[in-house]
């Protein structure tokens with residue numbers, strides 16, 4: 143096929159969503175994925191849980207690993223107060239390019255920084271790049287075998303503080319068993335599981351919310 147799935151998703155947004163309206167961008171993507179073509183966005187069911195966790199955290203600093211087409215970036219950023227910044231990391235340049243356009247269609251480009259590159263390379267540079275101490279909220283949605291090494295790297299770089307909340311997608315499907323074992327049995331975290339389904343399907347999946355207890 144000439145176009146890619148992210149490009150077809152972006153076209154659905156540009157045709158069906160109202161410029162500057164994040165909720166219409168979210169609805170357009172969910173409609174596209176339910177009726178035209180499945181795509182690996184967090185989706186509406188898990189997205190509603192994501193919304194609740196973001197709202198109860200009221201974060202000032204947010205990190206997302208795994209932007210894809212920017213669906214969860216828009217979901218999170220639409221809930222943040224004006225002064226807040228969200229940093230999202232995507233290693234696939236084509237995904238990053240589509241995500242920037244989706245985020246712009248939602249009118250949220252001034253609150254988001256899309257970083258292209260490997261999370262392991264970028265995490266150690268973030269404190270200096272953005273003048274931040276710790277992240278209040280982290281959303282893990284990138285390669286599932288990178289969840290564990292990256293949360294350890296965030297700890298080692300001092301980017302998690304007491305009360306920091308880490309929410310991980312897909313802990314059942316595709317699964318992140320080593321990550322789950324770490325956050326559930328490590329006293330540095332208080333973890334809980336939110337049962338849900340793989341986006342746009344009836345396959346079981348879920349989110350794991352892990353609160354850092356401090357050093």
Ligand SMILES: O=C(NCCO)c1cc(-c2ccc(F)cc2)cc(O)c1O
Pocket residue numbers: 182183184208210283284285286311312315316340341
């Ligand atoms: O790999 C994923 N994300 C990182 C990509 O840069 C990912 C995959 C899937 C999925 C795929 C294929 C299947 F059969 C089941 C699940 C779902 C997701 O929510 C995801 O985030």
Ligand SMILES: [Mg+2]
Pocket residue numbers: 182183184283311312
């Ligand atoms: Mg996911």
